[in-house]
Amino acid sequence: MADLEAAKINHDNHLLLDQPCLRLPYELLRKNFRSIHYPLEWDSTSVKNLLKETANGSLNGKTSPQDVVKNLDQMLVKMRGLKRKLTAAAEEEDRLYRQMDSRVAHLRELADLNTVDDVKYEAWSRQRLDRLLVDYMLRHGYDSSAIALADERGMRDLVDIDTFVVMSKIRQSLEGGSVQEALAWCNENKKELRKMQSNLEFMLRCQQYIEMMRTGSQTKMLEAIGHAKKHLTPFNETYPVEVSNMAGLLAYRPDTHLEPYASLYSASRWQKLAETFVEAHLKLLNLPMTPLLHIALSSGLSALKTPACHSTQAQVRSESQQDELQNGTTPTPTATASSSNHPHHRQHHHHHGTASLTTRVCPICSTELNALARNVRYAHHGKSRLLEHDLVLLPNGRVYGRARLDEYAAKSGLAAGQVKDLVTGEVVDVGELRKVFVT
Structure with a gap:
């Protein structure tokens, strides 16, 4: 009975681990909708207003035929541009729906299984292990290995390669000393980052300021002051200490040993920026920080x-x-x-x-x-129905039931008062056995 219960699949626990598999396409669908929603409204309104203005001007005789043709050309250009955006968004939406269908089918296979002894469960769990390995490699920047494994297993729709490749490129650019790619990403997700109260954009702007100050050039220092007024001063109420430190940086050179200015000039800030970006990226997509x-x-x-x-x-x-x-x-x-x-x-x-x-x-x-x-909790076993009765401890640390040891000793032809380890074959005197109590 205990074996049957142990072999039974707990579908709810499995789905806890597989939540990101379904969540990410949904989050990307929302992002795709937001990316086209405002351009669609803006361009549509602009074309409607221009069409109305042109029609009224043509009827009233205030707009010349040449201006009418010119306005019609402008409307055509805008509509063609909008069509390209809608086509790209539709293709991305189709790709994400295809991913969702594949992932739902993958999890449905688990729902049809009842025990881990089912031969289909081994194949399913192997595929899930491959997914976890791809996720791990993508998070740590091994993009080519992750893509090769996904292609070999034929599970591109079950993993999030494109999303993590973009994240990896921006992270590597930060580690290489460039903030441009990360700032562009912040601009694309400005509203969401503001709702999350993320300080990523502020830190990137601070790093731009620091790099200007690092040069020691009078021109760059004046440019840095203008940069601070435009991008750092608006955060004065939110991050007063950091803004104050940035202002104080004007009086110190990169070779200073006085804190916190020495740390601000430190090259290790680039790594911290990369980690902050990864954290913000994962949080934005509702993905766990841990692989x-x-x-x-x-x-x-x-x-x-x-x-x-x-x-x-x-x-x-x-x-x-x-x-x-x-x-x-x-x-x-x-x-x-x-x-x-x-x-x-x-x-x-x-x-x-x-x-x-x-x-x-x-x-x-x-x-x-x-x-x-190290930080994993100890297991809590409320009951154990798999322990043998009358457990004894051998000097080598192995634990067996006394009846099984006696039976094995008899089969091995040992002398009275001796038992034999079932695994190592070591012969032990009965007097060396110690009673084991399980609480």
Whole structure:
């Protein structure tokens, strides 16, 4: 009964992870509508007014035939331009609807499955894993690898390549010392950023001011003052401290060590700007800040995490390095093994330099996942129906039911008073076994 319950698919929990898969096309549809809504109204109103003015002038004889023809040409140019905008918007809308259809069909496949033992679930979960990998690579700038994986798996409509590629280009431009692309993006999304109370545009304008001041040129400094009056002074009530610091920057050169001006001139501000842009971009599209792959991994890591995974790790590393120093060897900085009492890897722990063995056994203590698992909560198991009765602990840290050990010992032909580890084959005296109590 417990196995059947464990194998049953919880569709609601699955959909929690897959919400962004459906949300982003919807957000992009809204953005696409907003991008064409105002130009459509503006151009339509302009053409109607010009048509009305031309018709009235022609009837009253106030408009010459040459002016009528000229006005008609203007109206045709505007309508052709509007047609191009509407065509592009319609194509984008068709693409987004196609994405939504593919994603709904993908999630509908999950709705038709009931247990993880279904052979179709393995294929579906593999495709979802590929989606998570593409999402992770796109967020970290590995665009070509993400595109190659998406094309190989034939799932372009299930991932958001175009959106993240644009984000990656703007982020790289900021890291390279250019704010033009980011400012253009802010201008496109001005109203939404204002509703979010984002300070991205203000920070970009501040960086423009700083770069003008960095040159030390009298002409650039005068240009910087004009820039500050136009773009920074309007934010005086919202960011009074920052605006004051910008004003104070006039008295300091880039080689100053006085704070906060030294930090304002620091090259690390470009990286901070890039991170601020990524945060604003994801928030604007209602996407999580954390990669979906990390969210999926965290749930599994939580089920495996024990207090021993991190609580004694630093102490064991320090002791290991001290032993290596006493033996005349160089301490290993990558040793990440935790306490030898850790249930996941106690059987592999030796006293000298065997951290690599322990990290292979315990995923939480591995070099790759240790940092990710550090802030993950411990698993809370209200009930466990899968534990054997009369559990005992072997000296190597493995736990088995006593009946199973006795049965295996009898099959192995061991002497009375001895049992054998089912995995390692290690023979242990019964007197070395310790009773295990589960609370």
